[in-house]
Amino acid sequence: MHTLALAAGGTPAVSTGISPAFHVAVFLYGIAALLYVGYFTRAPSWVLRAAPIVLLLGFLAHGVEISLRGVNDVHPATSVREALGFLSWVIVGTYLVAARGRRLGVLGAFVAPICLAVLAAARLSPTGEAETGLNTLGRIHISLATLGVAIFAIATGLATVYLLEARALKSKRFDKVLFKKGVALETLDRLSHRLVLVGFPIFTVALMLGVIWASQRKSGFDRPEYPLALVTWLAFGSLIVTRTAWGWRGRKAAILTIVGFTAAVLVFGIYFARRALG
Numbered sequence: 001m002h003t004l005a006l007a008a009g010g011t012p013a014v015s016t017g018i019s020p021a022f023h024v025a026v027f028l029y030g031i032a033a034l035l036y037v038g039y040f041t042r043a044p045s046w047v048l049r050a051a052p053i054v055l056l057l058g059f060l061a062h063g064v065e066i067s068l069r070g071v072n073d074v075h076p077a078t079s080v081r082e083a084l085g086f087l088s089w090v091i092v093g094t095y096l097v098a099a100r101g102r103r104l105g106v107l108g109a110f111v112a113p114i115c116l117a118v119l120a121a122a123r124l125s126p127t128g129e130a131e132t133g134l135n136t137l138g139r140i141h142i143s144l145a146t147l148g149v150a151i152f153a154i155a156t157g158l159a160t161v162y163l164l165e166a167r168a169l170k171s172k173r174f175d176k177v178l179f180k181k182g183v184a185l186e187t188l189d190r191l192s193h194r195l196v197l198v199g200f201p202i203f204t205v206a207l208m209l210g211v212i213w214a215s216q217r218k219s220g221f222d223r224p225e226y227p228l229a230l231v232t233w234l235a236f237g238s239l240i241v242t243r244t245a246w247g248w249r250g251r252k253a254a255i256l257t258i259v260g261f262t263a264a265v266l267v268f269g270i271y272f273a274r275r276a277l278g
Helices: 020-040 045-071 080-099 105-124 136-170 185-217 225-246 250-276
Strands: none
Touching: 020 045, 020 105, 045 080, 045 105, 080 105, 080 136, 080 185, 080 250, 105 136, 136 185, 136 225, 136 250, 185 225, 185 250, 225 250
16 A cells, blocks of 8 residues: 555655754763663652653654754655654654653663664765655655554554563563663553554545555555555554453554554655655
8 A cells, every 4th residue: 555655756855854853862862862761770859750741852853853854845854854853753643642640761772762763864874855746645645644554553562561570570680770760561552552542543534545646646556565564554453443342451562553653664764765865
């Protein structure tokens, strides 16, 4: 299917301009990543309190950076690089909302460095090409797909933390910092599922719009990223069905969540490699 599909074409390259806001965002994300390491050590409490604040400031700076690019007609749906930069921003925002009032600091230790790396790759990689045949339908499709994947990313992060904590419990390593400062397994499982329930209809609409858009542009469906996008949809759809019909929870649900998100990452990776490095 055409979800997450940013087709190659012979259009002018996208501007590589880097604004001061980018450097501020990278700096703050880097500091936040270091602070979040405190969840794996015996760091002072002020370090743990400062981590989400610094991450929020980085998120705001990143938002300014995206806005400045938009003023220069470089929008999130313009190219693979722009979509990746927007994806990292939405992931951070989704995490900040999901973590509000919850002890999800351990998840922040994964979110901050990953989004820092994605943003750096998006802005510092070789220039990609602008999307061909990009119309309003295409922009909505790409925006919704990016939002859906961002929500799936946080759900996957929660699933990963679930597996880590479950492993610590099984091996009776109660002295581990991860277990002490983590969240109850049931809470992790439930929150991950709620995020999947939110992200799945968004991703479904994006998938449908992508098919229509591809048909309008007469694009073929023989590239590997199309079935991978479908695998993402099937994995998360199956997760909802199996949980409702057969009560799948815990480890099985966490693994299926990771499988679905892995397929989505591969779609982005294929397009990024083809357009930015090809």
